[in-house]
Amino acid sequence: MISAARLKILVDAPPRAEASYVLYWMQQSQRAEFNPALEYALEQANALNLPVLVCFGLAAFPEANARHYDFMLRGLAEVRRRLTARGVGFVIRKSPPHDLARQLAADAALVVCDRGYLKIQRTWRAKLVEGLDRRLVQIEGDVVVPVEAVTQKHEYAARTIRPRIHRIWDDHLDQLESRAVRRRADHLTITSDVDLDDVPKVLAGLKIDATVGPVRRFVAGEGAARARLEAFIADALPRYGAERGKPEAGVASHMSPYLHFGQISPVEIALAVRRAPASDSRASYLEELIVRRELAMNHAFYEPGYDTYDILPEWARKTLADHAGDPRPHLYGRAQFEAAETHDPYWNAAMREMLATGYMHNHLRMYWGKKILQWSAGPEEAFETTLALNNRWFLDGRDPNSFTNVGWLFGLHDRPWGPQPVFGTVRSMGANTFKKFDADAYVRQVATLEAAEQG
């Protein structure tokens, strides 16, 4: 049984007796295993002796470009292969997702969907609900603890949400077995109009920014995600606690692109990490994966203006405004930042890693963003620049984590610190950041990563 805390009935109607399938509209949880929405659809279908049809509507997503679509489509090609092998139908069409789901709902006994926290994801679900004459059940599968089970309000900081999550996370860390399929979907003849066997051709036919191209560093799909996770747990997890502040040490898990596209479940990751011996490393990884990540979900879910400067804490906006006129020894605009052309070779290396590979270590993301604040004409401009670059170049961009962490640079979920020019009492980050790790080794690594992308 899928836990009741993950389940929300969006349209309450009895399942239709006359039906060809149970429909799962896949959107956030783009995976064929460890997907509670899919397993719930299978449970329902097995009880009704029907097959499951999974549909995916390929539509415009704010700020998504060829880098993002390439990764997503390759992941979906694997989803289709795995579903077909399991006997589950899969259809993908160029369509607003809610329109495709509504169309296919006409032959469905009931409809299942997954959950996302961004505005567009919530709007799509709300549009499907309008006038739908089928049972619609939402299953929340991309967080460990469902957002409304953690708290009913916007949390102030990690320290306020942490005890709430810790109190109940064991209740939500359940293994999820794949259900056997009672009725296979092989006989369904519903056709796709997107050819997942030719991703470059699909990309060429989309109206998207093609100047931000695919990356080689991350192989898309749940198989690649699991392989990376296993390698991380075996090789790097033991050092994660001590060395996660060192970008050149290679101890990060690189799970964020996979989590962003729902290609791996955070519960699956957490259970795998918890099988490792107890240690500071294990605790510190679970802190990032669950507490920090789910604080971001809380922010996106309970703060409708999560993508705007105006919702930042008042103390932070006030102190930044008070210091907006402070002299800035270095001043750049978006074009110079994006070209990695500042006076700081370490900052430039971090920006080049992001441009070439779609990824940057957490510690460097902090430095990268704090410096944009310090070297921009004003805080609002810095906020816009950081968010735009973050969402354009990171493979894991456009995520609740993106908006929340960019907000953190400007005081969100933080407290006042000792005053500094430009920052006021918002936390600053200085050149001593690079004294704590081998920054030159990092710069050499970036050159190697860039060469690998070109080669």
Ligand SMILES: Cc1cc2nc3c(=O)[nH]c(=O)nc-3n(C[C@H](O)[C@H](O)[C@H](O)COP(=O)(O)OP(=O)(O)OC[C@H]3O[C@@H](n4cnc5c(N)ncnc54)[C@H](O)[C@@H]3O)c2cc1C
């Ligand atoms: C300015 C700035 C911008 C950021 N932008 C994004 C973004 O666009 N998308 C994104 O997913 N993350 C973002 N982060 C959070 C974090 O840097 C990345 O999630 C992390 O670096 C991803 O690498 P990893 O998977 O190897 O991390 P690991 O260190 O291996 O951590 C494992 C997982 O824990 C979560 N996690 C780790 N650090 C954080 C954190 N500080 N806050 C919330 N969750 C965390 C992520 O889901 C991550 O995949 C940003 C952080 C900063 C400071």
